[in-house]
Each structure stands twice: as structure tokens, then as C-alpha cells.
Amino acid sequence: MIERGELTPGSKLNEKALCESFAVSRTPMREGIRALAAEGLVVLTPNRGASVAQVSEAQILESFLVIGALEGLAGELAAPRITEAQLEEIRTHHAAMLERRAADDLDGYYLYNRRIHDAIFDIADNALLKDMRRIIFTRIINLRFIARIAQDEWETAISQHEEMLVALANRDGPTLGAILRRHLQSKQLQVAHWLSRQSETEA
């Protein structure tokens, strides 16, 4: 519900209401809420229950830096390990992504973009690394709306993806790591621009 935006950031979670809508009693509901709190999706205040976590602008920008470090490591680990078949799969995703881009299909573009990055993490074969990435993505899940990026930023993203393919084909871990860190850094800048435009519009 939080991911779908049915519960907006900052809003309080009423246990009884949630229990009714899920048809469970308060005990398992509370356990679930505590689990979400541990993941950082909701915050608990003593004697005042749970509310959906607020993600500040600063936190969003912070998370891009951390994801960048994680993606960089994933790239370093993946490059020397990738098989021809896996490389071919990523190339297929990349082609599909470009196609979706040409068709102005933003959701499709992001789907394949996501698959490429997922594949790199899978190949890196480090469960903890994947887990850390998942936790961060869960926390800033409300950020899906950041999807709207400007025209010139597309070009940057795509050219970086092509550099990634070259580094992967060369099994060049350090270079791929560096590209991914740069890739995420430029994504961070895009989001920063987007956020500042947002706050201007609001003001």
C-alpha cells in the first residue's frame, strides 16, 4: 500500500483499520508493521504508533551515492565473471531498452534498464550486496515518480550503458565499476535537478 501510494508519507497507520482491511487481528498486523519499521519504510513513535516514513530530499541524494558505491562494486565483481551467454542477455536487454526509448515507452525503458542492472548484481554473485541494494530501493520506492528525465539526460544514460557493455565484454572490472559509479552520480544530478525544479514549481 505504501509502494502503491495508498498511504502517503507522514500519514499515520491505524492498526484497527488496517486489521479490518486485511482481515487479520492486531497481533500479526503489529508484527508486520514492526518488520516494515526495521526496513525503514515506516517509523515508530512510542505510544503513538507507526507512520509512513518521510523521505527528505537529502536522503534521496544520499541514497544515490550509496547505490553508486554498491553498483560500482557489483560491476567490478561481475565483469571478470560474466559468461558469453550472460553478456548476450544484457545486450538483448540493451537493444530492447533502446527500442522502448525510440517508441517513447518510458515504463518499458525503465523495465529493461532495471533488468540490466539486476543482471549485473546477479552475476556479481554477492547476496549481501543485492540485499543492501534491495533495502535502499525499498526505502526510496516512492521515488518512482522521478522517472521523467530530460531529453539530454537520456543521451548520457544511454552512452554510459554502451560504455558498460564494452567494459563487460573486456571483462574489465575496475573500468565497469568506475562507469557505474559515474552513471549513478549523473543519475543523482538528474534527480537533484528534478527535485529543485519541483520545489520551484511548488513555491
Added chain:
Amino acid sequence: MIERGELTPGSKLNEKALCESFAVSRTPMREGIRALAAEGLVVLTPNRGASVAQVSEAQILESFLVIGALEGLAGELAAPRITEAQLEEIRTHHAAMLERRAADDLDGYYLYNRRIHDAIFDIADNALLKDMRRIIFTRIINLRFIARIAQDEWETAISQHEEMLVALANRDGPTLGAILRRHLQSKQLQVAHWLSRQSETEA
């Protein structure tokens, strides 16, 4: 209790027994256990309760890589931001660490070592980054026993720390990041050696 080793990895958590020792009822105890599960300290099996998470050798080595990436980022962020006072504080910790080393005070050595790294994360000023590090440290907390490192490995660690001080003084983020990644990589190797020695002894 898990951190203190009172509950060994793999052992099951008996709710009733824990409730009695903590003098609370099962409801809050279960919520607490769920919170630990979300942090990865215990694992839950449906209808079979919770047991202390087993940390495999592979997981330990994985975590060093991830911590390396995080420390590297912390260094990159901290170097351009550090003040003279903070730099002086780290130098003091470094001196104290060397002193503890000379006195063969292992616990003291690790205390100041930890403080140096903590300081870098504090200066980096990225809450998520600190949080991710904390989560990983919690998961492999049982690893404190890895403290016993060999003589020649001390020298490597200390010389790397001195390189770190130079990079910090130069406000050179990329270099500090690289040193920290290398630092954690050599720590990983140390632990890998230690673990293989352990399994030899057991066999």
C-alpha cells in the same frame, strides 16, 4: 545475548524461555524477534520459530567487499569536507592506536581503529551510508573473534592507516576512497587466511 555469544549461531530461540528471562509476555517478545529477523540477526522459519542466523564463510568474505565499497565512498565524501580539528582528532586516535599496538593491547588497538573509521563515516555525513554499515556490522557481529591477526598483517594495516592520514590532509577524496577499498580488501584476505587456518585446525 546473540552478540555476547549466549545464543550460538543456529540455535533455536524458545519464546517461552526468553519471555521468562526477560519478564515480558510473548507479544512484545515476538515483535522483538521479528525486528531482529528484519536486521538479519535471526532467521524465521514458518511454524518453526526463530533461530540465530548462521554466518557462512562466504557471507563473511562477501560482507568485507560490501563494507569496502561503503568505506571507499565514506572516504571520498569525508576527505573534501574534513576540518583541521577533525583531522587532528583522527591523528590523535591514530597515535593512541599505535600506542595500544606497542603495548600489545589488542582490544585497545581495535577500539581506536574503530574510532578512526567511525570518524570518517561521521565526517562523510551520509546517514544512509552509516546505517548500511551498521546493518552489516550487526549481521557479522559474531566476527569479533577474528581479531587475532598475524604479525605481518599489522604492518600492512598500519601503513594503510598512515596513507589514509596523508590523503585526508590533502583532502584527496578519490585517493582516500581507493586506499579504504584496498584496506578492506586486505582485511578480507586476512580473514580469509584466518578462516582457512580455522577449518584446518578443526579437521
Added chain:
DNA sequence: GAGCTTAATTTTGTATACATCTTGCTGTAA
């Protein structure tokens, strides 16, 4: 005596009841 089946006990999962705390409303007084 060993292995399988079944019953009993323990243990986990869920629901409900009670206690405590917060909060919002109402009434009174200035």
C-alpha cells in the same frame, strides 16, 4: 530389536481482553 504409526506434549501462530497513554471535545470561567 528396529522401524513405522499414532497419540501426547510442546511450540508456534492468532485472536481477544485488559491497561495505559494520547487526544480531542466540552464546559466553565475570565
Added chain:
DNA sequence: TTACAGCAAGATGTATACAAAATTAAGCTC
């Protein structure tokens, strides 16, 4: 009309009771 106090309603925190699943033990058969 506004501010404060007291009360009531609701929500959270905790304890206990009940149901379902798993483990253990006993009994039976081979």
C-alpha cells in the same frame, strides 16, 4: 470569545487464551 481543565473516546502496548502445527514419545508390528 478565548483559554484552560477535566473527562471521554480512541489508539497503542501488553498479557492471556485458544487453535494449529511440529516434535517427541510410546506402542505396535514385523
